[in-house]
Amino acid sequence: MISQFIFIIILGAAVYLFGKNVAKVRRNILLGKDTDRSDNPAERWKLMAKVALGQSKMVKRPTAAVLHLFVYVGFVIINLEVLEIMIDGIFGSHRVFAGPLGGLYGLLIGSFEVLAFLVLASCVIFLVRRNVVKLKRFTGTEMTAWPKSDANYILITEILLMAAFLTMNAADYKLQALHVGHYVTAGSFPVSALIAPLLPAGAGALEAIERGCWWFHIIGILAFLNYLPYSKHFHILLAFPNVYYSNLNAKGKFSNMASVTNEVKAMLDPSFVPETTEVSRFGVKDVTDLTWKNLMEAYTCTECGRCTSVCPANITGKLLSPRKIMMDTRDRLVELGNNIDKHGKDHTDDKSLLDNYITREELWACTTCNACVEACPVNINPLEIITEMRRYVVMEESQAPASLNNMFGNMENNGAPWKYSQADRFNWAEKG
Template identity: 80%
Template sequence: MIAQSLFIIILIAAIYLFSKNVGKIRRNILLGKSADHSDNPALRWKTMARIALGQTKMVKRPLAAVMHFFIYVGFIIINLEVLEIMLDGIFGSHRIFSKPLGGLYDLLIGGFEILALLVFTACVVFLCRRNIAHLKRFSGVEMTTWPKSDANYILTIEILLMTAFLTMNAADHKLQLLNFGHYIKAGSFPVSSFIGPLLPDNAHALEMIERGCWWFHIVGILAFLNYLPYSKHFHILLAFPNTYYSNLHPKGQFTNMASVTNEVKAMLDPSFVPETTGEPGRFGAKDVTDLTWKNLMEAYTCTECGRCTSVCPANQTGKLLSPRKIMMDTRDRITEVGKNIDQHGKDYKDDKSLLDNYITREELWACTTCNACTDACPVNINPLEIITEMRRYIVMEESQAPASLNTMFGNVENNGAPWKYSNADRFNWSE
């Protein structure tokens, strides 16, 4: 009863803390402007199934796709084993699913072990790619100590959890063979049976190892759960809603501001009466609260994999722009805004903004708007939308832009075309 009570207290505390932290992230996301992404639900479900569930955009890099698939499938299926462990912890039972499932239980445990080995292997490969092979896309000015450590922490934790799971099963299997205590004969152990010879033959020592690994495994999973909201690995949960609410419009299609559209219509038609839309608000985005909730969700969904930056032509030619940095800066800034709200109230202003304090103008104007980054992202994140909204602010609110753009703006205003020639001369080239 003491062990059960302790486990229940730990479980309740873990769920409470996780819910609290997820609530803060949800609050932060909803600080963004409203945006309608509810159209065409059938296509949205299809998109989510294909990209988030089917991992179709991962296959462009086959090795990473296979390794990630092992971890992904392992994470989903091994949760059935986690459910059994939790029920055992609550009710004080042991392998509670063994009797109801009968012979299927052996197949499941054997499958879990094979998946655990594949997850272990994939994590080792990923650690080697990051820390020995030093792949270029895992580096960059934005990849400071914490982002690099975060990835290593998660991979190390998963390796330890899989090791604990297999060692627990190995000890359990030997205790079953010894007919010790409540260790009923249940399960198949194709992987952990190779670990068994490394363990002692003393039943009490085996029981201590089995219980120690059991507690380490389940408490480690609950700790991992509460680590997610602080980590890039929160994409485990957000990848599904983020792909469901994907932008279904053609890549790069700009949005129109109602206030500007109404003004243009009024200029063309004096009889036009615009609908009341309230305050026009800011043109473009200076800070994160000027972005939409979808932009902020994407910032929290970013996996920091670097695929976007690795295909960015501006980044490849040595310019400052890194689409991954755009998303990481957006996430860091909205997190800072949320902390300010928690500490000082919702009306607190810290005199900082996403523009200039996090993202420089040089980065923004380096973008060629080619959409390579949005195409490469495995979870349909769109850094370009944030870039163009911040450019819109610079141009429409501050009237600042590179000289070449100002020249083009002036030509459009005076000549109706980007060139310096008058309208009457626009077709002279044909002669």
């Protein structure tokens, strides 16, 4: 009864803290402006099934795709076993599903074991790729000590959780063979049976190992659950809604600003009355000028570096990194949320996403080619943030680079980007 009581307290505290952290993330996301992404629900469900569930964009890098698939499928399916662990923890039972499921239970446990080994092996390979092979896309100015450590913490945690699961089953397997107490014969252990000979022979030591690994496994999962909102691994939860609410327009299509559209309509039709007279900022200076979808994308970013690795500006040595754009957006949003928690929603810190986090050099290095958008495995769009910040610089501050200002002047005066007047356009065709 004491162990059940302790388990219920730990479970309740973990669920409460997770709910509190998720509510804070939701609050932060909703600081963004409203945007309607409710159109074409059938197409959105199809896209989510293909990209988020089916991992269709991962296959462009086959090695990473296969390893990620093992981790993705294995971790999701193995966590079905967590349901049994929780029921056992609450009611003091042991392998509660063994009786009702009969022979199917053995097949399930055997499958869980194989998947657990694949998850463990894949995470070891991922660790080697990051820390020994040191793939280039895992480096960059934005990949400071914390992002690198965060990735390693996640991989090490998954390795430990899978090792605990297999060790727990190995001890259980030996206890079943010894017919100790409630350890009735149940399950199939193709992987942990290979570990079993390494464990002690005594029933007391085996019970201690089985219980110790049981507690480590479930507490580790609950701790990992509460680590998610602080980690790039939050994409486990946000990838699905993020893909569902993807922008279904053609890549690179600019959105019209309602305030500008109203001015044009008023010029064409003096009787036109706009629906709203609200004066809004042109473009984006801080995260609150972005839409809630942009902010959701910032929390969804996996920091995998696929966007930066295909960015032509970054490849040629320019300062721009699309991954950094998303990480900076998230960092600024977290900072803003912390300010609200400490000082209230009306607090201002005299900082902004522009200049304090993202430099103008980064913005103007972008070629707007959409390579980053195409490469992202969860349909994040750094280009929207870049173009909206450019819009602010041009329309609010009139601080576009000289080359662009020249082009704007030529467009206004000559109807074309070039300095020649319209009357001189066909001079090239005249015979000398």
